[in-house]
Amino acid sequence: LLPVLLLLASACGDDHLTRFPQTTFAPATEMASEQMWLFHLTMWMGIVVGLLTFGLMGWILWKFRYRPGGPEAQQFHGNTTLEIAWTLLPALIVAVIAVFTVRAIFITQPEPPANALNVRVIGKQWWWEFQYAVGRDTIITANEIHVPVGQPVQLLLESDNVLHSFWVPQMAGKRDLITNRVNRLVFTPREPGVYMGQCAEFCGDSHALMKMRLIAHTPDGFRQWLENEARPAVEPTDSASAVAVGKKLVTQGVCAGCHVIKGTPMVGRTGPVLTHFGRRRTLAAGIMENNAANLHSWIRNAPAVKPGSKMPQLGGDVQNALSDEQISYIVAYLQSLQ
Ligand code: CUA
Numbered sequence: 476l477l478p479v480l481l482l483l484a485s486a487c488g489d490d491h492l493t494r495f496p497q498t499t500f501a502p503a504t505e506m507a508s509e510q511m512w513l514f515h516l517t518m519w520m521g522i523v524v525g526l527l528t529f530g531l532m533g534w535i536l537w538k539f540r541y542r543p544g545g546p547e548a549q550q551f552h553g554n555t556t557l558e559i560a561w562t563l564l565p566a567l568i569v570a571v572i573a574v575f576t577v578r579a580i581f582i583t584q585p586e587p588p589a590n591a592l593n594v595r596v597i598g599k600q601w602w603w604e605f606q607y608a609v610g611r612d613t614i615i616t617a618n619e620i621h622v623p624v625g626q627p628v629q630l631l632l633e634s635d636n637v638l639h640s641f642w643v644p645q646m647a648g649k650r651d652l653i654t655n656r657v658n659r660l661v662f663t664p665r666e667p668g669v670y671m672g673q674c675a676e677f678c679g680d681s682h683a684l685m686k687m688r689l690i691a692h693t694p695d696g697f698r699q700w701l702e703n704e705a706r707p708a709v710e711p712t713d714s715a716s717a718v719a720v721g722k723k724l725v726t727q728g729v730c731a732g733c734h735v736i737k738g739t740p741m742v743g744r745t746g747p748v749l750t751h752f753g754r755r756r757t758l759a760a761g762i763m764e765n766n767a768a769n770l771h772s773w774i775r776n777a778p779a780v781k782p783g784s785k786m787p788q789l790g791g792d793v794q795n796a797l798s799d800e801q802i803s804y805i806v807a808y809l810q811s812l813q
Pocket of ligand 1: 598599639674675677682683685
């Protein structure tokens with residue numbers, strides 16, 4: 476009983492969402508509401524049936540328990556009324572659940588809306604790539620998906636490696652990213668805000684570290700974000716500054732093979748596109764705040780932070796290691812990419 480009570484108590488309180496940012500009990504779209512409603516319906520029906528069944532069973536066990544010298548149990552065959560009742564009642568319960576389940580399937584698998592914003596989502600090991608088609612241009616970013624409120628968002632989910640699953644619980648239920656297949660997920664965010672998400676399909680060593688943020692903007696805010704993303708990277712203003720030294724290290728050095736920064740010659744597509752990296756709130760797929768200290772330790776030794784990461788150890792005890800000073804120039808440049 477104690478664990479059950481503790482479990483119930485842990486779910487109480489106004490700051491539920493703060494303490495459990497990936498809760499499914501704070502839906503922020505019609506789809507998430509529908510899914511929560513279906514969950515409540517089946518859960519409460521199950522609770523009622525469970526209590527009745529086990530309650531009745533307990534009562535019968537107690538009432539008709541063995542007593543020395545008691546009467547022998549009555550022997551009879553069949554009870555038509557009872558048999559009709561226990562066939563019809565479960566059939567009715569299943570029918571009710573089926574009706575609402577089918578309704579929810581239609582809501583969660585809608586036709587592509589004509590006015591939808593399409594975002595291509597590609598699952599990587601272990602991070603997310605997001606692509607927006609704007610005219611002939613493709614805007615590519617990572618780990619933070621930006622969307623407007625009040626407009627349907629259609630995600631086109633793909634994977635270029637193993638299976639992943641896109642899950643931002645306040646927006647919608649999980650949907651898998653499958654190799655050689657495009658899955659769709661459509662939802663309409665209602666309120667601006669930052670919504671937490673996470674990969675929900677085991678995909679290797681750092682599956683638990685494959686997080687993301689969904690950032691819902693006002694339509695104007697979203698347009699501004701998109702316009703800024705479309706621009707090439709910001710140039711360092713002072714050619715003698717740490718930022719300029721960092722730029723040289725990044726664009727002519729070891730980062731260039733794996734990353735793209737628009738406006739520089741970098742073309743590597745193994746790692747995330749970094750054109751406006753300084754604007755991201757988090758790094759390493761949402762597991763750390765994007766600040767100088769975290770970025771420094773990430774560049775110095777990424778696999779220590781994220782086991783199995785393709786981002787190699789670049790500082791410390793390796794051949795041709797970058798010095799801490801060089802890393803701090805790189806950090807200064809990456810943070811300047813607003
Ligand atoms: Cu990607 Cu788990």
